[in-house]
Amino acid sequence: MTHLQVTGLTVRHPGSRVSLAAVDGVSLEIPSGTTLGLVGESGSGKSSLAGAIVGLVPAQGGRVLIDGREARTRTVRDRRRLGRLVQVVLQDPDTALDPRMTARQTLVEAATVFRRLDRAARAARVTELLGLVGLDPRLADRLPRQLSGGQRQRVSLARALAVDPGLLIADEITSALDVSVQASVLNTIRELQRRLGLSVLFIGHNLPAVCHVSDTVAVMRHGRIVESAPTETILRTPQHPYTRALLASVPSLGTSPSEERTS
Numbered sequence: 001m002t003h004l005q006v007t008g009l010t011v012r013h014p015g016s017r018v019s020l021a022a023v024d025g026v027s028l029e030i031p032s033g034t035t036l037g038l039v040g041e042s043g044s045g046k047s048s049l050a051g052a053i054v055g056l057v058p059a060q061g062g063r064v065l066i067d068g069r070e071a072r073t074r075t076v077r078d079r080r081r082l083g084r085l086v087q088v089v090l091q092d093p094d095t096a097l098d099p100r101m102t103a104r105q106t107l108v109e110a111a112t113v114f115r116r117l118d119r120a121a122r123a124a125r126v127t128e129l130l131g132l133v134g135l136d137p138r139l140a141d142r143l144p145r146q147l148s149g150g151q152r153q154r155v156s157l158a159r160a161l162a163v164d165p166g167l168l169i170a171d172e173i174t175s176a177l178d179v180s181v182q183a184s185v186l187n188t189i190r191e192l193q194r195r196l197g198l199s200v201l202f203i204g205h206n207l208p209a210v211c212h213v214s215d216t217v218a219v220m221r222h223g224r225i226v227e228s229a230p231t232e233t234i235l236r237t238p239q240h241p242y243t244r245a246l247l248a249s250v251p252s253l254g255t256s257p258s259e260e261r262t263s
Contacts, residue, residue, distance in 0.1 A: 002166025
């Protein structure tokens with residue numbers, strides 16, 4: 001399990017005349033083994049914040065602490081350490097997965113980044129990872145184009161889990177999927193968090209969907225957190241007008257959606 005603390009984080013993107021603050025002094029915390037949902041419309045700064053946490057986007061101010069240590073990636077050793085602790089799953093699995101590699105090859109490559117595994121151990125690890133994300137092991141030798149959108153996203157999720165991270169960042173991972181598939185992937189995230197004790201930063205624009213998987217929810221607008229509270233509080237007594245607008249704008253997901261394991 002991994003504890004994330006972000007304090008006063010600021011990210012500025014160069015503009016035509018001024019430097020625009022995509023992330024403006026954001027502070028948040030994810031205690032070990034919990035899920036924080038980060039919600040906001042497109043352009044609110046969510047992905048910039050996620051990128052700054054993992055060192056992909058330069059920050060102009062603030063601190064990111066992972067298990068009490070600065071999350072800096074100045075050296076190869078720093079990057080390897082961060083890669084073992086934190087993994088990111090992105091919105092579009094079509095671009096995240098190599099179209100020339102089967103699911104098995106993708107997972108073996110990830111599983112052997114930090115450890116050596118013999119042939120039998122590799123096969124067992126692939127079966128284990130596919131099972132964790134609800135995929136039939138018989139899909140292991142298929143290429144991405146031979147899988148559905150939901151299956152590809154699950155392979156991406158399995159790849160992230162292959163290094164046994166303590167913190168998983170899921171950035172809009174259901175937004176490109178059909179509604180029924182979205183619900184199943186959300187349930188998979190919840191089950192993985194409980195089963196593996198993961199800390200999760202779940203990013204999305206659909207507030208009910210984010211609430212479905214989160215212990216705490218932070219609402220982001222124009223680069224700032226405008227409201228943060230336990231999920232039940234956000235759902236029952238939202239304080240900020242923007243939070244109320246997000247809740248009113250989309251239908252809620254069911255609490256027990258179902259999907260075939262191979263979806």
